[in-house]
Amino acid sequence: MALHFVLRSSCRNSAPIFNTIINSGKLPMVSRSLTSTVPKSFLGTPKAVTTLIGGPVRQFTATAVRRSATGNHVTVWSAERALALGMLGIIPVGLMFPSQAGDAIMAVSMVMHFHWGLEAIVVDYVRPILFGNVIPKLAQGMLLVVSVATLGGLFYFIHNDIGIANSIRKIWATKPKA
Incomplete structure (x- = not known):
């Protein structure tokens, strides 16, 4: 039960129940081993639990985690995994049977894969708490510009040159000069 509360401790937007646990006499598992050496009157206050556990009292809940304002991350994660799995078939088939359509599918799937990665x-390392509100937005914008430019360059290469699959075949076919 205590593990469940610890795992849910990151949700700050729900009703806190930590004081209810303390007032009912039930302590988290971390401090149960110490309860035999501490008088019962000492265990009844939040300050005592703070001292007993060795850190500040954190409020946590057992309610469901709210979805973020930017969307459902589980759906995006599933789409990323589906694309990565699909690329296991798209790339070999695109290389075995070169065509403009196959090259376009490879280009879109590769750029989407790189963009999401x-x-x-960017989201993990260029956080607003470290850089303010402007730099993370600029980093996201620059990433979008680079992804669009990459996709545009690949489409230009597909339609005005030999294409992705034929260029890779040509690279593999050349023998190095000794």
Whole structure:
């Protein structure tokens, strides 16, 4: 039960129940081993639990976690995994049977895969708490510009040159000069 409360401790937008646990006499598992050496009157206050656990009292809940304002991340994560799994078939088929349609599908899937991966890096490491509100938005915008430019460049290469699959085949077919 205590593990459930600890795992849910990151949700700050729900009703706190920590004081209810303290007032009912039930302590988290962390401090149960110490209860035999501490008088019962000492355990009844939040300050005592703070001292007993060794850190500030954190409020936590057992209610469901709210979805963020930016959307459902589970759906995006599932789409990323589906794309990565689909690329296991798209790339070999696109290379075995070169065509403009196959090259376009490879280009879109590769750019989406790279964009989502780099977006995760930007979101994780360029946080507003570290850089303010402007720089993370600029980083997201620059990532979008780079992704669109990459996709545009690949489409230009597909339609005005030999394409992705044929260029890779050509690279593999050349023998290095000794």
